[in-house]
Amino acid sequence: MRTLLATGLVLLAAGVLSAQPAGRWLFGSTGRGTARWTEDTAGLTYRGGAPFGWAVLQAVSLTDGFVQARFKPISGREDQAGGVVWRWRDADNYYVARANALENNVVTYKVVGGRRTAIAPAGTPAGTYGIETKVAAGAWHTLRVEFPGARGRGDLRRRSPLHRARRDPP
DSSP, X not given: OEEEEEEEOSBSOSSOGGGSOTTOEEEEESSSSOOOEEEETTEEEEOOSSTTEEEEETTOOOXXXXXXXXXXXXXXXXXXXXXXXXXXXXXXXXXXXXXETTTTEEEEEEEETTEEEEEOOTTSOTTOOOEEOOOOTTSOEEEEEEEXXXXXXXXXXXXXXXXXXXXXXX
């Protein structure tokens, strides 16, 4: 998986990437593999190495607010995706929403103890896997998740709600 993530939030932040001092990003992966990231003035680039790579700003802590990422899926056999992380506790406990060009969907997951579980989108039956929507490879997309109070709401291009999640940390 190789995904270019630039300008905005990358998996947990509130602000513009170019406004963040170098070295504030924490890179890693959940599960097997070692995530390979590069950072330059254009943003972050994920170069694979792990199925579930992430980048978070270490000094940012939000209880209520939003996270947003602008990303461009470029290549990958397993996934061509970009996403956002919120309610981060550590590498094995957080929420993540990701838009995948290979599956043409947006899915929200709760990660607890390193185990990922999909959360059904708001207004759908339990067990529904994400929202089907066009996520074009080679095109820029914006994914935003708002988490005011006890609920969360996410949009890809501000179109459709992704999920509703409890306020509890994972």
